[in-house]
Amino acid sequence: MKKEILNEARIQFPSCSANESFARAAAAAFAAQADPTVQEISEIKTAVSEAVTNAIVHGYRDRMGTVELHLRRYADNTIYIAVKDKGSGIENIEQAMTPLFTTAADEERSGLGFSVMESFMDKLRVKSAAGKGTTVTMEKKLNRREK
Numbered sequence: 067m068k069k070e071i072l073n074e075a076r077i078q079f080p081s082c083s084a085n086e087s088f089a090r091a092a093a094a095a096f097a098a099q100a101d102p103t104v105q106e107i108s109e110i111k112t113a114v115s116e117a118v119t120n121a122i123v124h125g126y127r128d129r130m131g132t133v134e135l136h137l138r139r140y141a142d143n144t145i146y147i148a149v150k151d152k153g154s155g156i157e158n159i160e161q162a163m164t165p166l167f168t169t170a171a172d173e174e175r176s177g178l179g180f181s182v183m184e185s186f187m188d189k190l191r192v193k194s195a196a197g198k199g200t201t202v203t204m205e206k207k208l209n210r211r212e213k
């Protein structure tokens with residue numbers, strides 16, 4: 067059965083690093099509608115930050131491009147987040163998702179972005195094609211707070 071969407075937003079922005087913090091804040095503001103805990107908000111912000119930073123620094127490594135952030139709130143209090151780029155893509159997704167694997171060790175990257183997204187969110191899916199781009203989809207079910 068399809069989950070009922072209570073609210074949704076799509077934001078597009080150029081791949082400049084200033085938009086990392088913008089995307090974090092936008093996702094936090096959107097998720098705030100679902101009455102999350104401080105910890106849940108902070109985990110969502112961190113996961114979005116990792117995905118958007120990847121799109122900017124890896125996807126559009128040598129050029130500028132458009133990043134799309136797609137946010138949804140489902141009726142079961144799940145927040146859905148997709149981060150999409152049309153950049154370089156990933157040849158071997160399994161290898162890219164291995165903890166500590168990085169193609170940018172010389173830039174002091176630690177290869178932990180996907181591990182962070184995986185640990186803070188309930189679901190993580192990566193779709194990518196070399197030369198075409200990458201879409202990272204994440205979901206997190208928020209616990210209802212005691213009123």
Ligand SMILES: Nc1ncnc2c1ncn2[C@@H]1O[C@H](COP(=O)(O)OP(=O)(O)OP(=O)(O)O)[C@@H](O)[C@H]1O
Nearest residue numbers: 120121124125162168169175176177178179180200
């Ligand atoms: N959007 C993307 N486009 C192209 N390649 C990507 C993208 N996202 C991730 N990758 C590839 O997957 C690898 C692993 O990503 P991950 O975020 O786990 O580590 P990192 O970005 O290298 O380091 P860190 O996130 O710890 O700074 C990257 O080094 C890169 O090769």
Ligand SMILES: [Mg+2]
Nearest residue numbers: 116120179180
């Ligand atoms: Mg990363």
